[in-house]
Amino acid sequence: MxxxxxxxxxxxxxxxxxxxxxxxxxxxxxxxxxxSPFQVTETAGSRLASTDLRDPQGLFQKIYNSRDSRSPTPERQVWNSMGKERQKQLTKLGESTDDNLMTLAERFKKLIEAINIAIDNPDFYNEAAFAGIALPAEASDLIAKGDDLTEVEVARRNRLVLQSAFSDDIAGAAPRQITVSYFGKDFYGPLSGEGYEKxxxxxxxxxxxxxxxxxxxxxxxxxxxxxxxxxxxxxxxxxxxxxxxxxxxxxxxxxxxxxxxxxxxxxxxxxxxxxxxxxxxxxxxxxxxxxxxxxxxxxxxxxxxxxxxxxxxxxxxxxxxxxxxxxxxxxxxxxxxxxxxxxGVMSPEAFVRVSESEAGLIGVREKRGTVVWKDDKWVRVLNSASHSAQSPFDPIPAPLPAGPVFDAEKQRLYQINSPSILTRGRPLLAYAERSPEGEWVEQEGLEAPGGAEEVFLLDGQLFAVTSRGVSRLEGNPNRPEEIPILWGIVNLPVPGDKAGGKFVPASEPLNILQPFSADGDTATGNVVLANAKGVYVLSVDKEEKSFRIAGQREIEDQHNRITAIGGETIVLAQEDGLVKILNIGDLSERSSHQLSGKNTPRFIAASPSGRWFAVVSHQKRIWLYDAEQDKPLRARVGGQGDISAAAFTPAGELLVVDALDRVTKYELPGFTVSETHAPEIEGGRAFMWYGVEPIYTIFPKPxxxxxxxxxxxxxxxxxxxxxxxxxxxxxxxxxxxxxxxxxxxxxxxxxxxxxxxxxxx
Amino acid sequence: MNSSDNGAPASITAGDSSAAIQVRDLHKTYRQGLIFRKRVHALQGTTFEVPRGEIFGLLGPNGAGKTTMIKVLLGVVRKSAGDAYMLGRPAGDRIARRGVGYLPENHRIPRHHTGNTALEYYGRLAGMTYPEIRKRSIDLLGMVGLAEWGNVSVKNYSKGMQQRLGLAQALLHDPELLILDEPTDGVDPVGRAEMREMLRSLKDRRRTILINSHLLQEVELVCDHVAILHKGKLQQAGSIKDLTQNAQASLRIGVMGDEAALSAALSEFAVQQVKQNVPGQAQALVEVRDQANVDQIIDAVRSAGLSIIQLAPEKRTLEEAFVQIVHDAGTAPP
Structure with a gap:
């Protein structure tokens, strides 16, 4: 040694x-x-940042135009409080007729600097100038203190007053904000909002x-x-x-x-x-x-x-x-x-939904639309803008679509696409029609209820479940066509097949806390909804085609959860990996099971008979439950760790998706493989799987x-x-x-x- | 000491603790080159033994396999075949190395050391405690003439000083066996004399010393026995006396007379050289086989009427013996 x-x-x-x-x-x-010269200061939210400006050009004009005004207005107050030097700069910039990008950028920069000087000015607040403007309680409290304010409080008061007066132009400041400076000079910020606590x-x-x-x-x-x-x-x-x-x-x-x-x-x-x-x-x-x-x-x-x-x-x-x-x-x-x-390129191709119907196998990709199995490959049939047009590298993905469901009578495949925060837009009913030759044609659907979590068909009627209740599609699913008349001033709807339908309420109004999960049992017409607060069961009146709350149970643990319903059984899978089995009648707990490891459930599916339930976790593993035996079933399926979706066929067979879009059908309970559908691996995917992936697996990852x-x-x-x-x-x-x-x-x-x-x- | 060329003498037994070093039919083959790997036979069945308490010289021309032999003993190089033991344990054994001090040829003591820290480092590697190292360091640095240089960085040392420091580290843990590869390389004559003196005192303390050196005069002065290697084979081994006084001895004879008379008197013998040094005096160098041959030469000179004024056996130097042996080995059929 x-x-x-x-x-x-x-x-x-x-x-x-x-x-x-x-x-x-x-x-x-x-x-x-x-x-060491860096300094991060956290203050009450007062500094104006460029991101706070909603309409910088409009705000500039308002303030600039008030320079000759004699009446006490908020704009005049800002002008008066920014000091002579800034007034001269803004005047020069206001008089400039250049509208090039550099001039505009300089104008906004100087405007922000000038407003921040005004915010720091103890004389900024003038009762007369801000009379009639609704101020928040915090601002009123600070004003009530009179002159007995610290510099930070003065700035906070002024900012609150300012944003109240220019609510269309300036966003509200967060309670706290941080500013990064270097050698005492502001370097970055002010920054406020989530993640900007000092x-x-x-x-x-x-x-x-x-x-x-x-x-x-x-x-x-x-x-x-x-x-x-x-x-x-x-x-x-x-x-x-x-x-x-x-x-x-x-x-x-x-x-x-x-x-x-x-x-x-x-x-x-x-x-x-x-x-x-x-x-x-x-x-x-x-x-x-x-x-x-x-x-x-x-x-x-x-x-x-x-x-x-x-x-x-x-x-x-x-x-x-x-x-x-x-x-x-x-x-x-x-x-x-x-x-x-x-x-980044391949993971959006992974199936997150799979189903089997008369249309054959249908899969929904993570970000790339809905496909059906045709001629030994997956063919895209729904390509709606709000869902599939996203870049695979979008930081904020769109919610997964509700559905799809296939209407065999009308040969239509429906799903509801919700927009992402970035793409904004409206939720749409996306659908594709299959021709007698088997070709799919996507149609423009009508506006759908926002936040739909589930769509299902009941007696040929399409229902959508949202946090506000169940809606039913009445009429045609297509976007209504209109004929412009009177030089486009008035539009008249086209009658007949081209006339659009609409979603109408089909249940008593609900107010379910989001996010929530929903599942409809087409055999019984029961619908289950679950969220962090509890579980709710809706039953259908088939005559009136409407739903009512048949039972609800509050759960206090506040875990986010997903749910599925089948026969007399409801399964809740919670964020903490606990799976609860409930009886549909009184929502009493029949048993509970813990997912192995640290698996967090992502999807849940029920077999039509209500005997089998499958939970797919974020860790891409599948867990199965046999309601008849009331015990978990050891899932003897391939691809554990790579499973992205699972579902049951109408005949009660298990569909498991692994390797992005390989679908394997198992007969239960013996787990006999009856079918496998996998597209040919070629091009980029082959390069990744046979080239990059093996090297990556054995290579160190410093x-x-x-x-x-x-x-x-x-x-x-x-x-x-x-x-x-x-x-x-x-x-x-x-x-x-x-x-x-x-x-x-x-x-x-x-x-x-x-x-x-x-x-x- | 037992030795043979290729055969393994029966007296050598594995791990015989009476010998400091035992080597039996030792082979080492290197492979050189990246693609067409050429075999180089550095040692080809060498056998010899170094008794404890002796100073033993390992001699041979460049490429003879001397350094390879030492490296095999220390385990720095793996043997290809044969047996080698050091202090009764297999060559390269870690326990055996505890009792060995080694001064490599062209050694490089890391430049970030001073004399003191180098000795501390090598002492710790040898398993010594700090107090032991401190105590021995002072004495050793004084002994090798570096007493004033202990705190000086090694990079400021001359070649000879580095050699002295290398010797000090080899001696630091008072090893039972000292292996010195070209120990006097770069050392001045005074230093060499001091080193010789130190080696003799170590021998007096029953330490075994194996010296590998080109400086045959130095070896001749301090070694008891030597072994001569050539092309990986042991050519000859024995005491210095054995090697320098062999059957090929000569006799130098000086007479009152001229060169022609002396030549005529010795015409029956193997005369190497006859010369007239001063007028009236001649000298000859004659090969002799044995004492009877010497008597015959004297009789022949006296019979010719020449008065003998000088008669001396001509002894070979080790260097002459070495050159002769290596030359003979080079001309001998393989």
Whole structure:
């Protein structure tokens, strides 16, 4: 042991004497010095930001036009409070007839600066000027305090008054806002809203810095400075002296490696610890979990250093060692980039819904529309703008469509598409008609009830379930055609087939908290709705074609949940992985089961008979329940971990989707495969699956350890999770890269040890 | 000491603790080149033994396999075949290495060390405690003439000083066996004399020393036994005396008379050289086989009426013996 401790000590001595340690520490200290002038201030929301302006041009004109006004108006008050210099600037900009982009940008910039000066002005508020404007209670309270206000309170009062007076032009300020300054000059912000609390904001940036600054640039520097350690140790003249001592060759190699890692961990501790202290002292944000970045950064370094060490013992040359390590680095990022890009392109193709009807197999892709199985391939039949036109990289996906359902009588396939927050727009009934030749033609559907979660057919009638109740389609599903008359001033609807129908209420009004999940049982006409508050059952009056609440049960645990109904059974699958089995009659709990592992349910399906239920989790695993036996059924299906959707056929067979859009039909309870439908794998998908994916699987993933860093700092793997369980969730890939990287390091060091053990020096 | 060319003497047994080093039919073959790998036979069935408490010289021309032999003993290089033992344990064994001090040829003590820290580092590698290292370091640095240089960086050391420091690290843990590869390389004459003195004192303390050196005069001065390697094979082994006084000895004879008379008197013998040094005095160098041959030469000279004024056996130097042996090995059929 003494010998190996001596080797570690020698690594440090070498680093100190060769000034490598000092260089790294000085660089770290310089970095801290560069960061230290940053200041993050959190104040009551008062600063006006460009994003707060709804109509900057209109606001500019209002304020600019008030310069000669003598009556006390809010615009005049802003003008008077901004100071002479700003008035001159705005006058000059207002007089300019240039309407080019630069002039406009300059105009808005100066306007914001001028308004912020006015906001800071204690004399801004004038009762006469703001008379008749409805002020919020907070503003009234501050006004009631008179002159006994701090500077922050003055700014807050003025901002509240301002945004009340210009409510069409200026958005409301958040209660708190943060501003980033550098050397006292505003650098960024003010920022307000979710994620802009000071602690969270500073920690997020620091973790970003630790990931990309220390974890990439820092590690790169570390590789450069440590590359010579192992080659020098194994140089001729040094190695035979070392190996003549009673030491083990592999342990000498491993000890040298560990010495390098410890050395870098100390430098990382200095750098990250310094940032942590800076954050606490300078920015008032103490977040000790940030120190967890130290082991993660060291781990990232250790992966590259393992490669550097192996190259070092084989070639015994520091330059070759650096070149090999940098090449490995580039390769890692290329593999990661290919995989990420491929996943970004392919994952929207995964089925999230599957069903079988007289139209054959129907699948709904995550973001790419609805398809049917035809001529041994999936053919798109619904291509509505609100759902499928999204870019696969949209940060905010649209809600999944409700449906689809196939009306065999009319040969129509229906679904309701809801718009995403970004695309805005209206919810639409999308449908496609099948010709006698079997060709599908998409039609423009009419406007649908917003927030529909379920559509189903009952006696040939189409029903949609929303949080406000059940609606029924009356008339044609197409968008109404109109004939413009009187030069387009009046439009008249076209009668007959081209006249549009409409959705009409088909239940008593409901007010279900969103998000919610709904399922309709076409056999019985029962509909179940479930949300974080509880579960509700609607039963149908088939004569009147209307629904009424037949039962409801409040559940206090507040977990988001999804539901399915079949026969006499209701299944609730909760966010915490608990699956509750309820009797439909009194909604009493028959049994409950916990999904294995940390599976979070995403979809749930019931067989028409009500005997089988399937829960598909976000972790892409399937869980089955046999209501007849009242116990879970071991799902003997292939593709666990890659299953994106499941459903039951009208005959009660299980459909399972894996590998994006491969549908396998199983007969229950024996799980005999009766059919498989999979398109031919070619093009980009073949490249991904047979090229990139295998390499990615066996390749280390040092670049993905940033997720581990964020997980350790923020103590959660979730990233902006939607409360809607059916929405795709992005979770940090925390542990997979850790095991993969550990395995890689072990293999590389093992190879290095073997090489040294066998080598004649 | 037992030795043979290729056969394994019966006296050598595995791990015989009476010998410091035992080598039996040792082979080492290197492979060179990346694609067409050429075999290089560095050792070809070498057998010899170094008794404890002796100073043993391992001699041979460049590429003879001397350094390979040492590296095999230390485990730095793996043997291809045969047996090698060091201090009664298999060559390369970690326990055996505890009792060995090694000074490699062209060694490189890392440049970030001072004399003191280098000794601390190598002492710790040898398993010594810090107090032991401190105590021995002071004495050793003084012994090798670096007492004033302990705190100076190694990169400021001359070649000879680095060699001295290398010797100090080899001696630091007071090893039972000292292996020195070209120990006097770069050392000045005074230093060499001091080193010789130190080696003799180590021998007095029953330490075994294996020296690999090109400087045959140095070897001749300190070694008890030597082994001569050539092309990976042991050519000859024995004491210095055995190697320098063999059957090919010569006799130098000086007479009162001229060169022609002496030549005529020795016409029956293997005369190597006859010369007239001063007027009236001649000298000849004659090969002799044995004492009877010497008597015959004297009788022949006296019979010719020449007065003998000088008669001395001409002894070979080790270098002459070495050159002769290597030359013979080079001309001998393989």
């Amino acid at each position: 003494r010998a190996y401790l001596a080797i570690i000590k020698d690594s440090f001595r070498e680093a100190i004497v060769s000034r490598v340690l000092w260089v790294l520490l000085v660089l770290s200290a310089l970095l801290l010095l560069l960061l 602690t969270e904001y500073v920690t997020w940036w620091l973790t970003w810095f630790a990931d990309y600054g220390v974890g990439v640039i820092g590690v790169f520097c570390a590789i450069l400075v440590t590359a010579s350690i192992i080659p020098q140790t194994f140089e001729q003249g040094a190695i035979d002296l070392l190996l003549s001592k009673p030491v083990s060759r592999p342990l000498v190699f491993l000890t040298k490696y560990v010495g390098g890692c410890i050395f870098i961990s100390l430098v990382a501790a200095f750098c990250v610890g310094g940032i942590c202290l800076l954050s606490g002292i300078r920015w008032g944000v103490w977040h000790p979990q940030f120190l967890m970045c130290i082991p993660v950064v060291t781990f990232i370094f250790s992966i590259y250093y393992a490669v550097s060490a192996l190259a070092g013992v084989i070639w015994r040359n520091a330059i070759v060692s650096v070149i090999v390590t940098v090449a490995f680095w580039v390769l890692c990022y290329l593999v990661w980039a290919f995989h990420a890009f491929g996943n 670049g993905e350890l940033g997720d581990l860093m964020r997980y350790m700092v923020f103590e959660t793997a979730a990233q902006g999770e939607s409360e809607d369980l059916s929405q795709q969730r992005v979770t940090l890939n925390v542990w997979d890269p850790v095991w993969s990287n550990l395995l890689f390091v072990a293999v590389v060091l093992g190879l290095g040890s073997l090489y040294i053990w066998r080598k004649d020096f």
